Amino acid sequence: MRRIAALLLVFLAWPAAAALPVEQARVIRTYPHDTTAFTEGLLIRDGWLYESTGFEGRSFIRKKVLTTGRTVQSIAIPPNLFGEGIVDWGNTLYSFVWHGGKGFKWTLPGLKAAGNWTYSGEGWAMTQDGRHIIMSDGTPVLRFLDPKTMRVVRRLRVTVEGAPIASLNELEYVRGEILANIWQTAMIARIDPHTGKVKGWIDLTALWQRAGTANSSDAVPNGIAYDKATGNLFVTGKDWPFLYQISLPGGH
Numbered sequence: 001m002r003r004i005a006a007l008l009l010v011f012l013a014w015p016a017a018a019a020l021p022v023e024q025a026r027v028i029r030t031y032p033h034d035t036t037a038f039t040e041g042l043l044i045r046d047g048w049l050y051e052s053t054g055f056e057g058r059s060f061i062r063k064k065v066l067t068t069g070r071t072v073q074s075i076a077i078p079p080n081l082f083g084e085g086i087v088d089w090g091n092t093l094y095s096f097v098w099h100g101g102k103g104f105k106w107t108l109p110g111l112k113a114a115g116n117w118t119y120s121g122e123g124w125a126m127t128q129d130g131r132h133i134i135m136s137d138g139t140p141v142l143r144f145l146d147p148k149t150m151r152v153v154r155r156l157r158v159t160v161e162g163a164p165i166a167s168l169n170e171l172e173y174v175r176g177e178i179l180a181n182i183w184q185t186a187m188i189a190r191i192d193p194h195t196g197k198v199k200g201w202i203d204l205t206a207l208w209q210r211a212g213t214a215n216s217s218d219a220v221p222n223g224i225a226y227d228k229a230t231g232n233l234f235v236t237g238k239d240w241p242f243l244y245q246i247s248l249p250g251g252h
Contacts, residue, residue: 019161020160020161020198020199020200020201021199021200021201022200022201022202022203023200023201023202023203023250024203024205024206025202025203025204025206025207025235025244025246025247026247027206027207027244027245027246028232028245028246028247029244029245030242030243030244030245031066031067031068031069031242031243031244031245032068032069032241032242032243033069033236033240033241033242033243034069034071035239035240035241036058036239037051037053037062037238037239038053038054038055038058038218038238038239039051039052039053039054039222039223039236039237039238039239039240040052040053040054040083040084040085040086040124040125040170040222040223040238041084041085041086041087041095041125041126041170041223042086042170042172042223042224042225042234042236043086043087043088043127043172043225044066044225044226044227044228044234045088045108045109046109047066047227047229048063048064048065048066048072048109049063049064049065049066049069049225049234049243050062050063050064050086050088050093051064051086051223052083052084052085052086052095053083054082054083054084054098054238055082055083056079056080056081056082057079059076059077059079059081059082059083059097060074060075060076060077060083061074061075061077061083061086061093061095061106061111062074062075063109063111066234066243073111075106075111077095077104081097081100081102082097082098082099083095083097083098084096084097084098084123084124084125085123085124085125085126085136085170085171086126087126087127087128087133088108088128089128089133089147090108090147091107091108092105092106092107092108092114093105093106093108093111094106094117094133094150096117096119096123096135097123098122098123098124099122099123101118101119101120101121101123102116102118103116103117103118103119103123103150104116105117117150118150119135119150121137121139122137122138123135123137124136124137124138124168124169124170125168125169125170125171125180125181126171127171127172127173127178128147128173129173129178129193130173132144132145132146132147132153132154133145133147133150134171134173134178134193135171136168136169136170136171136180138166138167138168138169138183139166139168140157140158140159140164140165140166140168141155141156141157141158142155142156142158142168142171142178142191142196143155143156144156156193156196157196158180158189158191158196158197158198159196159197159198160189160197160198165182165189165198167182167183167184167185168180168181168182168183168189169181169182169183169222170222170223170224171224172224172225172226172233173226174224174226174233174248174249175248175249176193177190177191177192177193177199177249178190178191178192178193179191179202179224179249181221181222181223181224183220183222184217184220185220185221186203186204186205186207186208186221187201187202187203187204188202188203188204188221188224188235189201190202190249200249202246204221204235204237207221207235207237207242207244207246208220208221210242211237211240211241211242212241213237213239213240216239218238218239219237219238219239219240220237220238221235221236221237222236222237222238223235223236223237223238223243231248232245233245233246233247233248234246
């Protein structure tokens with residue numbers, strides 16, 4: 001509790017951050033989540049929850065029953081690699097790792113190996129807007145990739161009242177906005193994908209406290225999934241016991 005309070009105090013004391021609207025995450029439903037899953041990527045596809053996890057030797061991509069957390073299929077990433085984000089495009093699931101520029105392709109829904117791809121710098125998270133795959137790398141700059149070639153076609157600098165903000169982690173494209181966990185804070189940034197400006201924040205403080213990991217520097221909020229079919233939004237954290245369905249930004 002003291003750790004989360006200290007992080008928020010530093011974050012919100014920054015004038016640029018404090019000047020924007022903050023919504024408290026409102027929980028609609030709570031579901032089980034694997035406390036050994038160091039969540040790096042989260043998405044919903046055809047009613048299934050797909051999750052990627054991190055740490056060398058503990059990196060997996062798993063297909064799960066959303067409401068129970070039960071794993072129905074699991075793919076191990078090579079044990080020397082630290083798994084990061086995932087994104088779906090057509091009948092392919094793309095994944096990548098933190099260091100080394102190594103990406104993988106998997107078939108959907110079968111999760112069979114379907115090839116590799118490469119990128120420069122670090123890999124943190126991915127999402128897509130229907131035209132591009134969008135990736136974060138820990139810097140204030142998001143990269144927009146051509147899904148056919150996985151080459152960068154655009155870069156977007158994310159700012160808060162004109163100041164760049166780094167540590168953009170797990171991403172999700174939701175109704176014309178890019179949502180991004182800010183690593184080691186309880187805050188999700190609502191980013192305008194055209195300008196890069198942060199429009200406001202979603203505060204997960206209460207959920208972090210419920211998860212019982214508020215004193216951990218590792219078990220932090222990370223993981224955002226939007227179900228386009230139902231319009232439901234879900235969040236979790238690294239090694240959290242719960243997956244939360246929360247209200248959409250703006251209270252919808």
